[in-house]
Amino acid sequence: MSLWSRLRGLFGGRDAKRRLKIPILGVEACGKSSLILTLGQFVSLHDMGRISMSSGSLFGELLSHVAAGRPLPASARWEKFELHIHRVPEPGGGHSPVDMTLSSEDIPGKQFRDLMDELRVNPDLSTWKAGPTKQILERFTQLLSSCDGFIFIVDLVRNKRAEIAAGAKEPIWTAFADQIKPIMTGILLASKMNAVMAHKPIFFVFSKPDLHLLEPEEVREHFRRAMAIPLAQLRGELINVGQYNVQCAGWEMDSALDGMGIDILLSDLVHAVNAVPDGAP
Amino acid sequence: MSDVLFRYLLTARQRDESVFRRLVLADEPLLEAGVEQLVETTAVRVHVTSQHEHVDKRRDTVPASRHRSVRFFDAPQPRRPQDGHFEDRTEEFPLRDTLQIYTCTDCRGAGKVRCRTCSGRGKVGCARCGGSGKAQDHKGRRRRCRTCGGSGRQRCFSCRGTGKVTCRKCSGEGQLASWEAVIHRYATENRSGDEYPAAAQGARIHRSFKRWLEIDPDRVTNLERATVIEHLGFESPEALEVVARADTRRRGMEEEAQRSTGRFLFLRADCAVSPVGYTVVRLDGKPRYYWLIGRGEKALEVIPRGRLDPWKFAGWLGMGSGSAMAYEGVAQTYSFAQPILELLATSVYVPLPWLVAGSTASWLVTLGGLRRVRLRRPPVSTVGLIVPSGRPTAFLTCLAYLGSYLQRLQVLDRAYDAQSDQLLGRMRSDRQSESLSLELPDGRKVRLVEVARSHRLSDDQLRLIAQALDGVMILEEPEQKAEELMERITKLVRTPPNMTALRIDSEQGELRDPPLSPVGDRGLPLEGIRRAFVGDLQREVDWEVLYRQMWQPLAELLDKAEASRQPEGTKT
Numbered sequence: 095m096s097l098w099s100r101l102r103g104l105f106g107g108r109d110a111k112r113r114l115k116i117p118i119l120g121v122e123a124c125g126k127s128s129l130i131l132t133l134g135q136f137v138s139l140h141d142m143g144r145i146s147m148s149s150g151s152l153f154g155e156l157l158s159h160v161a162a163g164r165p166l167p168a169s170a171r172w173e174k175f176e177l178h179i180h181r182v183p184e185p186g187g188g189h190s191p192v193d194m195t196l197s198s199e200d201i202p203g204k205q206f207r208d209l210m211d212e213l214r215v216n217p218d219l220s221t222w223k224a225g226p227t228k229q230i231l232e233r234f235t236q237l238l239s240s241c242d243g244f245i246f247i248v249d250l251v252r253n254k255r256a257e258i259a260a261g262a263k264e265p266i267w268t269a270f271a272d273q274i275k276p277i278m279t280g281i282l283l284a285s286k287m288n289a290v291m292a293h294k295p296i297f298f299v300f301s302k303p304d305l306h307l308l309e310p311e312e313v314r315e316h317f318r319r320a321m322a323i324p325l326a327q328l329r330g331e332l333i334n335v336g337q338y339n340v341q342c343a344g345w346e347m348d349s350a351l352d353g354m355g356i357d358i359l360l361s362d363l364v365h366a367v368n369a370v371p372d373g374a375p
Numbered sequence: 376m377s378d379v380l381f382r383y384l385l386t387a388r389q390r391d392e393s394v395f396r397r398l399v400l401a402d403e404p405l406l407e408a409g410v411e412q413l414v415e416t417t418a419v420r421v422h423v424t425s426q427h428e429h430v431d432k433r434r435d436t437v438p439a440s441r442h443r444s445v446r447f448f449d450a451p452q453p454r455r456p457q458d459g460h461f462e463d464r465t466e467e468f469p470l471r472d473t474l475q476i477y478t479c480t481d482c483r484g485a486g487k488v489r490c491r492t493c494s495g496r497g498k499v500g501c502a503r504c505g506g507s508g509k510a511q512d513h514k515g516r517r518r519r520c521r522t523c524g525g526s527g528r529q530r531c532f533s534c535r536g537t538g539k540v541t542c543r544k545c546s547g548e549g550q551l552a553s554w555e556a557v558i559h560r561y562a563t564e565n566r567s568g569d570e571y572p573a574a575a576q577g578a579r580i581h582r583s584f585k586r587w588l589e590i591d592p593d594r595v596t597n598l599e600r601a602t603v604i605e606h607l608g609f610e611s612p613e614a615l616e617v618v619a620r621a622d623t624r625r626r627g628m629e630e631e632a633q634r635s636t637g638r639f640l641f642l643r644a645d646c647a648v649s650p651v652g653y654t655v656v657r658l659d660g661k662p663r664y665y666w667l668i669g670r671g672e673k674a675l676e677v678i679p680r681g682r683l684d685p686w687k688f689a690g691w692l693g694m695g696s697g698s699a700m701a702y703e704g705v706a707q708t709y710s711f712a713q714p715i716l717e718l719l720a721t722s723v724y725v726p727l728p729w730l731v732a733g734s735t736a737s738w739l740v741t742l743g744g745l746r747r748v749r750l751r752r753p754p755v756s757t758v759g760l761i762v763p764s765g766r767p768t769a770f771l772t773c774l775a776y777l778g779s780y781l782q783r784l785q786v787l788d789r790a791y792d793a794q795s796d797q798l799l800g801r802m803r804s805d806r807q808s809e810s811l812s813l814e815l816p817d818g819r820k821v822r823l824v825e826v827a828r829s830h831r832l833s834d835d836q837l838r839l840i841a842q843a844l845d846g847v848m849i850l851e852e853p854e855q856k857a858e859e860l861m862e863r864i865t866k867l868v869r870t871p872p873n874m875t876a877l878r879i880d881s882e883q884g885e886l887r888d889p890p891l892s893p894v895g896d897r898g899l900p901l902e903g904i905r906r907a908f909v910g911d912l913q914r915e916v917d918w919e920v921l922y923r924q925m926w927q928p929l930a931e932l933l934d935k936a937e938a939s940r941q942p943e944g945t946k947t
Binding site for chain 1: 775776777778779780782784785786787795814908909
C-alpha cells in the first residue's frame with residue numbers, strides 16, 4: 095500500500111475507493127485461471143461489478159476456451175487482471191456496498207512450482223545464489239510485500255485422486271506438505287526480513303471438490319490439523335491468519351459458469367482487507 | 376551415529392557465573408588437558424570520529440554578466456557544524472573586494488574570434504566531391520557536383536560563411552569577471568582499531584564479520600573501569616588490561632585526529648566492548664586456543680590460525696552431518712551440510728550456531744552453559760524428556776501439534792519436517808534424541824529435548840546432560856520404573872535438576888472411549904493420540920484434556936526451574 099493510499103484512507107474515510115492487490119498463487123493446473131474466470135463471471139452476472147477494460151482480452155481468451163469445450167491452457171506469463179467491484183454478498187444474505195478495484199495476477203504455476211521445490215530444498219532465503227529461481231523469488235517477494243493479501247490455491251487431488259477417493263487421509267496431508275508448507279516457510283522467512291507482511295490476510299482455496307469429494311468442513315479440519323504448526327507460527331508473526339477462509343470454490347462449471355463458494359470467498363476477502371465501509375449491513 | 380555424537384560432543388559446564396557458553400570436545404585427552412578452565416577477558420573496538428575544517432582559496436572566472444547571479448561576501452561567514460554533528464559539507468564565499476571585470480583576452484572585447492574550421496575564410500572544401508567539383512551520379516557517371524556547383528568549395532558550417540564565431544571564453548560579451556572565493560570544507564575523519572587479549576596473538580579472531588558487532592551493539596562513551604565491568608558482567612585482570620590498552624590506543628587516535636591536516640573542530644570516541652573467553656588446551660606440549668566471542672546464544676567460536684587440526688574439523692563436520700542424518704533423514708542432510716560446506720570453502724570462521732544447528736542432540740551441548748548465563752532476555756528453560764530404555768516416543772510431536780492446534784504454544788523450529796514425518800508415522804526409529812523449541816503465550820521460551828535409550832549413556836554423559844537441563848521428565852513405560860533412573864541421576868549430580876515422571880504407553884494404538892479421563896494405569900497412549908489426530912475426524916476427542924495431561928507435568932517443572940533461578944530474596 096502506497097503512502098498516498100494510506101493518507102487517502104486516513105483523511106478520506108474508509109468509503110474512499112480502494113485498490114486491492116491480491117495475487118493468486120498455486121502450482122500448475124491447480125485452477126488459478128479458472129478461479130480468475132469464475133470471479134469475473136460471478137461479479138458480472140450478479141451485477142456486483144465489472145471486468146476492467148484492460149482485462150477484457152484475458153477474460154475473452156479464457157472464455158473462448160471454455161466455450162469451445164477445451165481445458166484452459168497453462169499460463170505462460172504473469173497476466174494482470176482487474177475487477178471493479180461495487181457490492182459484495184454478505185454471509186447472512188443481502189449485499190454490502192463497496193467501491194474497490196481488485197487487482198491480481200495470474201502467475202504461471204510452473205514458476206511457482208520451481209520456487210517451491212527450491213524452498214523445500216533450501217528454506218534459508220539468504221543463502222540462495224543468483225539464477226533464474228532467485229529472480230523468480232525476488233519477483234515473488236516484491237509481489238508479496240506490495241500486495242494486500244494472498245490467495246493460495248491448493249490442489250488436493252494432484253496425482254492422488256484414486257487414493258483420496260478410497261478414503262486415505264495421508265495423500266491429503268501430503269498435498270498440504272508439498273504445496274503449502276514450502277510457501278508458508280517462505281512467508282515466515284520473508285516476514286522475518288520484511289515487516290510489511292504482518293496483518294495481511296491469507297486465503298487458502300481448495301480446488302476441485304468434484305474430484306476429491308470431501309466436505310468443506312472436512313477439508314478445513316484436515317488443514318487445521320496438518321498445518322497446525324505453521325499456522326501457529328504465522329499467527330506469531332502477526333500475519334493475519336485468523337481471517338483466512340478455507341472454502342471449496344467449486345469449479346464445476348454449469349451453464350452460467352457460476353462457481354460454488356465464490357460468494358463466500360469474495361465476501362470474506364473484502365471484509366478481511368476492511369474494504370467495506372462503516373455502517374454497511 | 377548419535378552414540379558418536381554423545382561420545383564426542385558433551386558440555387563441560389561449571390556451576391559458576393560465566394557469561395560464556397562453553398563448547399569443548401570432551402574426549403579424554405582434552406578433558407585431561409584441563410579444558411574446563413575458561414579465561415574471561417574482553418575485546419574492545421575503539422572508534423574515533425573527528426570533524427575537521429579545511430580552508431582553501433580558488434579563483435573563478437566567468438563571462439562578465441554572470442557575476443550578477445553570484446552572492447558576494449565581504450568576508451567568509453562559515454557555519455561550522457555544531458559540536459557532535461559530524462557533517463561532510465562545503466561552503467564557498469566569493470569575496471567582493473577581489474571582484475575584477477576586464478576585457479576578454481581571447482577576443483579583445485570584440486566578442487567574436489576567427490573561425491578555426493575555415494581559418495576565417497568562410498568556405499571549406501566540399502564534403503561530397505572532396506574539392507574536385509565533380510561527383511558520381513546514380514549511374515556512376517562523373518558529373519558536376521550539385522552540392523558545390525562544381526566550385527569544389529562550400530560554405531563553412533561552423534561560422535555559416537562569416538569567418539567568425541562567438542568567443543567561448545566570454546560567451547560573446549567581450550568582458551570577463553574574476554574573483555577569489557574562500558572555500559570551507561567540513562570533513563569527517565574516522566579512525567578505528569581493535570584490541571584483543573595478548574594471548575590472541577597469532578590466533579584468528581575475525582573482526583570483519585557483522586555478527587561480532589551485532590552481538591553487543593551497546594556502546595560505552597568512555598573506558599571507565601566501572602562502566603566496563605558493568606558492561607561485561609564480570610571482572611578479570613586480563614580484561615582490564617585489554618581495556619587499559621584500548622584506552623591508550625583511543626588516546627593515541629584522538630591525538631592523531633587533532634594533529635591531522637585542517638583545522639580540528641571536535642571529536643567523539645566510541646568503544647564497543649565484547650566479552651571474549653578462551654580456553655587453552657595443551658596437547659603434546661603445544662598450546663591450542665579455543666575462542667568464544669560474545670555471550671549467550673550468539674557466541675561464536677573462532678578457529679585458531681594455523682592450529683586447526685583438519686581431522687578434528689572434519690570430525691566436527693562429520694558429527695554435524697551424521698547427527699542430522701540420524702535425526703532428520705538423508706534428504707535433510709544435504710540442506711544442513713550446505714552452509715557448513717560453504718563455510719569450509721570460505722574457511723573464514725565457523726560460527727558455532729551453524730556448526731551445531733540441525734543436530735538435535737547438540738542442543739544439549741549448546742545449552743550447557745546457558746543455564747547460568749546472564750542474559751538480558753528471559754532465559755530459555757530446557758527440559759529433558761528421558762525415555763529410560765525404550766524407543767523414541769511421539770511425545771514431542773503430539774505436544775507440538777496439539778499445542779499449535781489449540782493455540783496454546785508456538786513452535787519456534789522452522790524445520791518441522793521431522794515432526795510432520797513423525798506424525799505420519801514415517802520417522803526412523805533408530806534416532807536417540809530430538810528437540811523442540813516452543814514459545815508460550817506469556818513469552819517464555821522452552822526447549823524440550825527427548826533422549827531415548829538412556830541406558831546406553833555412560834555415567835559421564837548422563838551427568839553432563841543432567842547438568843545442562845533445568846528439569847528432567849522421565850517418560851515411563853508400564854514395564855519400566857522411573858525411580859531407578861532418578862536415583863542414578865541423583866547419585867551422579869551434586870545438585871540434581873527437578874525431576875518428575877509421566878506414564879506413557881507407546882504400544883496402545885487406540886484411544887479409549889471415552890478417551891483418557893483419567894489416563895489410567897496404562898499411561899498416556901501416544902500412538903493412539905497420533906493416529907486419532909491424523910485420521911479420525913469423525914470421532915469426538917477432547918484434545919484439551921489430552922493436551923493438559925501432557926503439558927501439566929512440564930508446566931510444574933518449568934515453574935520450579937523459574938523459582939530456583941530467582942534470587943533468594945525474591946522467591947515466592
